[in-house]
Amino acid sequence: xxxxxxxxxxxxxxxxxxxxxxxxxxxxxxxxxxxxxxxxxxxxxxxxxxxxxxxxxxxxxxxxxxxxxxxxxxxxxxxxxxxxxxxxxxxxxxxxxxxxxxxxxxxxxxxxxxxxxxxxxxxxxxxxxxxxxxxxxxxxxxxxxxxxxxxxxxxxxxxxxxxxxxxxxxxxxxxxxxxxxxxxxxxxxxxxxxxxxxxxxxxxxxxxxxxxxxxxxxxxxxxxxxxxxxxxxxxxxxxxxxxxxxxxxxxxxxxxxxxxxxxxxxxxxxxxxxxxxxxxxxxxxxxxxxxxxxxxxxxxxxxxxxxxxxxxxxxx
Amino acid sequence: xxxxxxxxxxxxxxxxxxxxxxxxxxxxxxxxxxxxxxxxxxxxxxxxxxxxxxxxxxxxxxxxxxxxxxxxxxxxxxxxxxxxxxxxxxxxxxxxxxxxxxxxxxxxxxxxxxxxxxxxxxxxxxxxxxxxxxxxxxxxxxxxxxxxxxxxxxxxxxxxxxxxxxxxxxxxxxxxxxxxxxxxxxxxxxxxxxxxxxxxxxxxxxxxxxxxxxxxxxxxxxxxxxxxxxxxxxxxxxxxxxxxxxxxxxxxxxxxxxxxxxxxxxxxxxxxxxxxxxxxxxxxxxxxxxxxxxxxxxxxxxxxxxxxxxxxxxxx
Numbered sequence: 308x309x310x311x312x313x314x315x316x317x318x319x320x321x322x323x324x325x326x327x328x329x330x331x332x333x334x335x336x337x338x339x340x341x342x343x344x345x346x347x348x349x350x351x352x353x354x355x356x357x358x359x360x361x362x363x364x365x366x367x368x369x370x371x372x373x374x375x376x377x378x379x380x381x382x383x384x385x386x387x388x389x390x391x392x393x394x395x396x397x398x399x400x401x402x403x404x405x406x407x408x409x410x411x412x413x414x415x416x417x418x419x420x421x422x423x424x425x426x427x428x429x430x431x432x433x434x435x436x437x438x439x440x441x442x443x444x445x446x447x448x449x450x451x452x453x454x455x456x457x458x459x460x461x462x463x464x465x466x467x468x469x470x471x472x473x474x475x476x477x478x479x480x481x482x483x484x485x486x487x488x489x490x491x492x493x494x495x496x497x498x499x500x501x502x503x504x505x506x507x508x509x510x511x512x513x514x515x516x517x518x519x520x521x522x523x524x525x526x527x528x529x530x531x532x533x534x535x536x537x538x539x540x541x542x543x544x545x546x547x548x549x550x551x552x553x554x555x556x557x558x559x560x561x562x563x564x565x566x567x568x569x570x571x572x573x574x575x576x577x578x579x580x581x582x583x584x585x586x587x588x589x590x591x592x593x594x595x596x597x598x599x600x601x602x603x604x605x606x607x608x609x610x611x612x613x614x615x616x617x618x619x620x621x622x623x
Numbered sequence: 624x625x626x627x628x629x630x631x632x633x634x635x636x637x638x639x640x641x642x643x644x645x646x647x648x649x650x651x652x653x654x655x656x657x658x659x660x661x662x663x664x665x666x667x668x669x670x671x672x673x674x675x676x677x678x679x680x681x682x683x684x685x686x687x688x689x690x691x692x693x694x695x696x697x698x699x700x701x702x703x704x705x706x707x708x709x710x711x712x713x714x715x716x717x718x719x720x721x722x723x724x725x726x727x728x729x730x731x732x733x734x735x736x737x738x739x740x741x742x743x744x745x746x747x748x749x750x751x752x753x754x755x756x757x758x759x760x761x762x763x764x765x766x767x768x769x770x771x772x773x774x775x776x777x778x779x780x781x782x783x784x785x786x787x788x789x790x791x792x793x794x795x796x797x798x799x800x801x802x803x804x805x806x807x808x809x810x811x812x813x814x815x816x817x818x819x820x821x822x823x824x825x826x827x828x829x830x831x832x833x834x835x836x837x838x839x840x841x842x843x844x845x846x847x848x849x850x851x852x853x854x855x856x857x858x859x860x861x862x863x864x865x866x867x868x869x870x871x872x873x874x875x876x877x878x879x880x881x882x883x884x885x886x887x888x889x890x891x892x893x894x895x896x897x898x899x900x901x902x903x904x905x906x907x908x909x910x911x912x913x914x915x916x917x918x919x920x921x922x923x924x925x926x927x928x929x930x931x932x933x934x935x936x937x938x939x
Contacts, residue, residue: 407729407730407733407738407739408730408733408734409730410726410727410729410730410733411726411727411730413723413726413729413747414723414724414725414726414727417723417724417726417745418724422723422744422745423723423742423743423744423745423746423747424743425741425742425743425842426739426741426742426747427739427740427741427763428738428739429733429738429739430739431729431739431742431747432842445767445801445840446767446801446803446804447743447764447767447842447844448763448764448765448766448767448841448842448844448845449764449766449767449768449802449804450764450765450766450767450768450847451761451762451763451764451765451766452765452766452845452847485761485762486765487762488762488765488844488845489836489837489845491834491836492834513832514926515924515925515926516829516832516908516924516925516926517922517923517924517925518807518808518922518923518925519915519920519922519923520805520807520920520922521805521920524761525764526741526748526763526764528763528764528804529764529768529804529805531766531768531847563933563936563937564936564937565937566937570913571913571924573937574911574924574926574929575926577929577933577934577936578926578927578929578933580933581929581930581933589927590926590927591927592832592908592926592927595890597886597887599835604835604836604837606833606834606835606836607833607834608831608832608833608887608890609831609832609833609834610830610831610832610890610891610894610906610908611894611905611906611907611908611927613890613893613894613897614897617879617893617894617896617897618893620879620880620893621879621880621881621882621889
C-alpha cells in the first residue's frame, strides 16, 4: 500500500514526557569498518555522516575543516566507497548538504547518481535513493501562496478594487500578492492591501481558496491563491502607481455583475454580496489558533464557525 | 509603496488578441558592445543571455556547446564583465541556470554575489540582484501541502480513523499524507485514504485548512494541511502495516469527544458531527472548476456554496 507514498522524513519524534528532544545518533565513519585510507582521510578532515531512524544517512560538507584542500578525486573515491557501504548496511537514502562555495563537489556527486533535492541562499541539498523501487523521499515545497484582500465597507456596501498596470485587459480585482516566507495568510492580505492601496484593514475570514498547477509565475510549480474578507479601518485611497492603473471603492453589487473582472473575483464578489445581505456567517471560513506540538509556535486553523455546544464537547 | 513586495516575475503577458504569446527579446551579447575577447568567446561558445521585460537578464549554461572546455577563470572573467555591463544598462537582476554537471560554475558565480534561488533534479538556478535596496525577486515555493480525508459513512455515523505507527502517543487521526507535485487536493485525500486503509472514496468538500510555519517535516518551510470530507464507497479495511498501528471505523461522536486525538482532528470531528446532524451545507467548502487563463488547464476554486440566484448574476 505504501506505493508511491513519500516517507515523512525529518519529522522529529514527539518530545519525551520530560520535554527533551530525541537526538539523531551520530555514528563516526571510522567506527563502521570503512577501513580505507580514503575513508580515514575524510573522517580526519571532519566529515561525520549521521544515520537517522528513517534509514537514511546525512553528510554535511560544511563539516570539512579545510574544504579547499579536498580534491574532487579523493571526494569521489570516498563517496563511492561510502555509498557502497551504506547500501550494504541496508540504508535507503543519502542526504548530501553542500555549501555554495564547495559546489565543485555537486557534479562529482551527480556522476554517482545524486540529484538536487533543493537549494536556497548559500546551500544545496542532494539526495540519492538506495531503497527499492522509486524514491519515496519527501519532496520539497510545491506551492507558492498568493493572498488577496476583499475589504468591504459595510456602511456603504463598497469594496476596494484595483486594476493591474501590467495587464492588457482592464479587469477589476482585489489587491493582493505573494506571501513572504513565514507570513500568516491574514497578514499577507492586510499588508498587500496597504502596500497597493494605502488602506488599513483587519483580517476577518477566508472566503475562497484556489489551487492551480504548472503556474508560470510559480516557476512551473503550483499556486495557492486565497481571498480574505477584510474590515477596512481607513478609507482614503493612495494607490501604488507602479503596480496599479486604477483603484477605487466600487459598489459590491456592481462588481458582482460586471464582466470587467476575472472569474474568481466575480465569484467572490457574489459570495461577499450574499454574506453582506444575509449574514457573513454564511460565507466566512473563520480562524482559530492552536499551539504547535513540534515548534512551540502557534498555528492557525480555518474552518466554518462551530456552534459553542459543539466546541465545548471536549477541551484542548 | 512597493517596499518589500516581490515582483511578479516570469508571468507572461496575456495573449494578444490574435492569440500569439509575446516572446522575450533575445539580444546576442556581441550586439551589445561587450567588446572583449572573453565576451566573444563565450558568445561563440553558445551563451545567449536573454533580456526580459521585468528588467532582468537570464543566462542558460545548458546553451554551452562544449561546457567541459570552458574553464572557471574564463567564465569568471566573462561573468564579471557581463554583470558590469548589465548594471550599466540598468538591468535589475540576473538569473543563472546551471545544469548539475556544470556545477563547478556555481562557486564561481557565488564569489560574485550570486546565491541559490532554487534547484531541483538536475538543474540549479542562481540569482543576483542589481537593483536598489533589498532584492524584490519572487521567491520559490514556500509551502508543502498535506491532505487528509475524513471518510464518513452516513448510514452508520462512523468515520475512518488511524493511529500512526511511528508516534509515541496513540492519537486517532484521519488518514492522509503529502500531495504529489501537480496533484489536486481532493485527489490526494482519496489516494492517501486508499493507500493507508484500503478504503475507496469520493471527494465531497474541504472542511479545514491549517497553516504552520517553520515546520520540521517541511525542511523548515511552511506546511499547509487540508482536511477533506469524503464519501466512502467501500468499507472493508485493509490497512498499511508499515504506516498504521490501528485503523477502524469509529463512531463520529466518540471521536468528537475523545482526548486520544490531536486538536485539529478533534475540531474537525466536531465540525463533521455538526454537519452530519444539521446538514453538510453548514460546514462544506465546495469546489468549482474554471479554465485557467495562462496554461489552458483548469483550476479549482473552493468556497462556501453560493445560492443559484447569486451564481447567475453574470455568466462566465
